[in-house]
Amino acid sequence: xxxxxxxxxAVLLAPLFPVVIQKVKxxxxxxxxxxxxxxxxxxxxxxxxxxxYSTSTSFVFKLGPVVSFAASLLLLLFFPWVGIAxxxxxxxxxxxxxxxxxxxxxxxxxxxxxxxxxxxxxxxAREAFFSVxxxxxxxxxxxxxxxxxxxxxxxxxxxxxSVLNLMDAHGALLLLVVVALYIVMLTENSRVxxxxxxxxxxxxxxxxxxxxxxxxxxxxLIEIGSWFKLLFYSAFITSLINPFQADNVLVxxxxxxxxxxxxxxxxxVVESITARYRMxxxxxxxxxxxxxxxxxxxxxxxFI
Numbered sequence: 252x253x254x255x256x257x258x259x260x261a262v263l264l265a266p267l268f269p270v271v272i273q274k275v276k277x278x279x280x281x282x283x284x285x286x287x288x289x290x291x292x293x294x295x296x297x298x299x300x301x302x303x304y305s306t307s308t309s310f311v312f313k314l315g316p317v318v319s320f321a322a323s324l325l326l327l328l329f330f331p332w333v334g335i336a337x338x339x340x341x342x343x344x345x346x347x348x349x350x351x352x353x354x355x356x357x358x359x360x361x362x363x364x365x366x367x368x369x370x371x372x373x374x375x376a377r378e379a380f381f382s383v384x385x386x387x388x389x390x391x392x393x394x395x396x397x398x399x400x401x402x403x404x405x406x407x408x409x410x411x412x413s414v415l416n417l418m419d420a421h422g423a424l425l426l427l428v429v430v431a432l433y434i435v436m437l438t439e440n441s442r443v444x445x446x447x448x449x450x451x452x453x454x455x456x457x458x459x460x461x462x463x464x465x466x467x468x469x470x471x472l473i474e475i476g477s478w479f480k481l482l483f484y485s486a487f488i489t490s491l492i493n494p495f496q497a498d499n500v501l502v503x504x505x506x507x508x509x510x511x512x513x514x515x516x517x518x519x520v521v522e523s524i525t526a527r528y529r530m531x532x533x534x535x536x537x538x539x540x541x542x543x544x545x546x547x548x549x550x551x552x553x554f555i
Contacts, residue, residue: 257332266290275519297471315362320472322355323479363461374460391544431540436484
């Protein structure tokens with residue numbers, strides 16, 4: 252029951268946390284920012300509308316938002332929220348989950364190409380290129396975690412007595428992982444300095460340009476899926492850096508989501524003080540995460 256409740260709570264909070272980023276950015280600009288429930292209002296409005304489809308699209312375009320949303324939802328089902336065992340778990344589930352994310356991205360790219368729009372094709376090419384670079388970092392992280400725990404399951408990483416945390420004996424290595432995951436999080440969720448979700452210039456867009464033709468419930472599924480994925484990465488980092496482990500589930504949940512909120516605040520700060528990188532600089536930024544994790548993996552070898 253605790254697993255189901257923790258999952259449902261995470262699903263309900265997913266649209267709320269991105270508003271923290273908007274509030275921080277508005278604060279830097281001397282503004283008030285949007286209402287806290289703006290994303291819930293937006294989803295309700297989109298679900299009441301109808302979807303408009305171009306005559307050049309096929310069933311692939313309709314399938315993209317559904318697959319993307321389903322893949323992001325499955326991520327939350329397998330993640331141990333607040334140190335509670337997840338609803339679903341098996342050895343090797345992390346590999347399946349990251350490939351599911353890849354499948355969701357693949358169908359999003361296919362849907363963008365299905366519109367026959369040159370701008371969406373351009374954004375799809377950039378998304379595919381940057382995601383391949385980020386995928387290398389992710390699997391370096393999994394190799395490092397396997398060397399430290401002998402497991403490839405989120406439940407075994409973060410549930411139990413010997414969990415991965417910055418406070419344990421491998422804290423120095425995990426610090427490299429945290430920095431790398433933060434870079435991957437910004438990349439996978441199309442945040443500054445990799446992409447700017449608030450831009451309206453097609454030539455500089457990456458993710459946003461791929462969903463220009465989506466509307467109504469389709470756009471709602473895409474937005475919800477993106478919130479789920481951002482929450483997943485934030486929770487992943489939180490599970491590594493959160494030092495508070497009490498016997499009370501409510502106290503653990505309070506500290507856990509406080510750290511999650513802090514990560515969203517840092518995203519807002521980064522987007523407020525950092526300019527978006529040029530396209531030729533972005534690959535170097537992403538590959539930095541791979542180098543950090545690769546260094547950490549080398550340090551686990553017996554001859555070091």
